[in-house]
Amino acid sequence: MSDDAPVTAAVIVIGNEILSGRTQDTNLKFLGERLHALGIRLMEARVVRDTETAIVEAVNACRAAYDYVFTTGGIGPTHDDITARCVAKAFGVPVERNAEAERRLLAQYDPKDVNEARLSMADMPVGASLIDNPVSVAPGFRIANVFVMAGVPAIARAMFEGLAHELAGGAPVSSRTIASELAEGALAEGLGALQERYPTLEIGSYPYFRLGRFGVSVVLRGTEEEMLDKAADALRDLIRGLGAEPIEQETD
Amino acid sequence: MSDDAPVTAAVIVIGNEILSGRTQDTNLKFLGERLHALGIRLMEARVVRDTETAIVEAVNACRAAYDYVFTTGGIGPTHDDITARCVAKAFGVPVERNAEAERRLLAQYDPKDVNEARLSMADMPVGASLIDNPVSVAPGFRIANVFVMAGVPAIARAMFEGLAHELAGGAPVSSRTIASELAEGALAEGLGALQERYPTLEIGSYPYFRLGRFGVSVVLRGTEEEMLDKAADALRDLIRGLGAEPIEQETD
Numbered sequence: 217m218s219d220d221a222p223v224t225a226a227v228i229v230i231g232n233e234i235l236s237g238r239t240q241d242t243n244l245k246f247l248g249e250r251l252h253a254l255g256i257r258l259m260e261a262r263v264v265r266d267t268e269t270a271i272v273e274a275v276n277a278c279r280a281a282y283d284y285v286f287t288t289g290g291i292g293p294t295h296d297d298i299t300a301r302c303v304a305k306a307f308g309v310p311v312e313r314n315a316e317a318e319r320r321l322l323a324q325y326d327p328k329d330v331n332e333a334r335l336s337m338a339d340m341p342v343g344a345s346l347i348d349n350p351v352s353v354a355p356g357f358r359i360a361n362v363f364v365m366a367g368v369p370a371i372a373r374a375m376f377e378g379l380a381h382e383l384a385g386g387a388p389v390s391s392r393t394i395a396s397e398l399a400e401g402a403l404a405e406g407l408g409a410l411q412e413r414y415p416t417l418e419i420g421s422y423p424y425f426r427l428g429r430f431g432v433s434v435v436l437r438g439t440e441e442e443m444l445d446k447a448a449d450a451l452r453d454l455i456r457g458l459g460a461e462p463i464e465q466e467t468d
Numbered sequence: 469m470s471d472d473a474p475v476t477a478a479v480i481v482i483g484n485e486i487l488s489g490r491t492q493d494t495n496l497k498f499l500g501e502r503l504h505a506l507g508i509r510l511m512e513a514r515v516v517r518d519t520e521t522a523i524v525e526a527v528n529a530c531r532a533a534y535d536y537v538f539t540t541g542g543i544g545p546t547h548d549d550i551t552a553r554c555v556a557k558a559f560g561v562p563v564e565r566n567a568e569a570e571r572r573l574l575a576q577y578d579p580k581d582v583n584e585a586r587l588s589m590a591d592m593p594v595g596a597s598l599i600d601n602p603v604s605v606a607p608g609f610r611i612a613n614v615f616v617m618a619g620v621p622a623i624a625r626a627m628f629e630g631l632a633h634e635l636a637g638g639a640p641v642s643s644r645t646i647a648s649e650l651a652e653g654a655l656a657e658g659l660g661a662l663q664e665r666y667p668t669l670e671i672g673s674y675p676y677f678r679l680g681r682f683g684v685s686v687v688l689r690g691t692e693e694e695m696l697d698k699a700a701d702a703l704r705d706l707i708r709g710l711g712a713e714p715i716e717q718e719t720d
Binding site for chain 2: 231232233234235236237238239240241242244245246247248249250251252258259260261262263264265266270292293294295296325329331332333334336337368370399400401402403404405407408411418419420421422423425435437
């Protein structure tokens with residue numbers, strides 16, 4: 217909304233354990249925050265099962281629609297780690313053992329612990345370049361606009377920080393967050409008018425219940441600092457006009 | 469994998485605040501667990517922005533592909549709460565003010581607090597039936613196989629528990645979870661063989677790092693208790709054969 221041609225991205229979270237509720241995903245929030253800080257707009261996320269059809273479809277839909285695609289999960293050594301061959305299939309290229317990835321894995325393991333399952337982590341689509349893994353060595357990879365990362369959060373984060381310099385960011389988006397103990401329904405009309413007055417800002421309202429009190433946080437986002445300040449002032453006036461106090465919150 | 473015709477579902481999480489990283493979604497994990505317990509297989513989840521195109525596309529893709537679709541978010545009173553009219557658009561039906569929903573809202577508010585924004589929460593697709601909201605009154609709704617719920621986790625949970633009796637579950641899926649302090653790469657070959665021996669089970673392996681120790685949890689899922697017990701025994705033997713101790717974990 218706030219850019220003419222924002223740089224866009226999608227996240228694909230791969231893994232049955234997220235869909236069965238066994239594991240709470242935290243990679244999406246991390247990537248959302250980091251991409252936002254880089255001025256890249258995360259347009260959607262998909263959580264898919266560990267099946268070839270699901271992964272190939274999601275990768276192909278997202279890589280066609282967005283500037284960047286980030287996947288997490290499914291790059292370990294076991295039978296359910298099928299991300300690399302699915303991404304290869306999505307691109308219509310064969311899988312090959314990446315010599316540099318294999319070298320890193322061989323350097324990492326005691327020779328008696330080297331086995332085919334572990335070395336299979338070096339199998340990647342032809343044309344892939346490595347994403348470093350400073351935590352547990354086995355690398356991720358990039359092919360075209362798709363970045364394939366581990367699912368373990370500590371590893372996903374380390375991989376992302378290592379690849380972030382490769383991303384072309386858009387105009388960084390700033391925000392102002394102002395809360396109040398008003399009900400959302402009391403604020404709604406005024407907020408709607410504020411959005412009409414500042415159509416290039418993205419105005420979101422998020423009700424909360426904390427420490428026994430209800431309230432609503434309003435987040436203003438945009439690329440122009442001066443416009444954000446003006447809209448934030450108008451929002452403070454709106455809140456005061458409804459008999460409440462604006463509560464300034466940390467901008468995320 | 470374990471049923472011939474499992475009952476399937478998708479979750480659509482609606483809201484810019486999830487994609488910007490501002491808010492950690494927890495509804496997906498909750499719904500994944502509850503659907504799993506009801507024998508319904510959650511096949512995918514999508515997180516989409518508060519835009520008509522994104523919501524309509526996701527709803528139409530998922531309602532055609534799966535038995536049930538659950539959406540969370542975007543049903544409040546503010547300008548960015550557009551889920552109801554987008555779901556109506558997806559179904560090609562008009563929006564109308566639901567008389568029973570309006571009655572509940574009017575009963576809830578002090579007359580001086582009634583305004584058009586609040587009453588707009590009673591606007592729903594023609595043909596929708598209400599989903600009760602025991603937390604904050606404003607109801608969700610069901611239209612055909614799509615269940616539209618609030619985003620606030622406490623409300624989403626209460627709404628789901630109220631509608632769960634309407635869902636036709638499949639065969640309940642049981643699981644066994646056995647961990648060990650082996651590396652995933654040491655287990656991989658044996659696990660692959662176990663999966664081949666029990667093709668109707670779903671075998672997932674999830675490395676962890678907790679309390680300074682690395683390990684891997686293996687989850688076996690299926691609908692046949694006896695087969696699960698046999699496969700779990702074989703897994704314990706595999707772990708012992710690799711020189712480690714099986715660690716029994718709570719089944720989720």
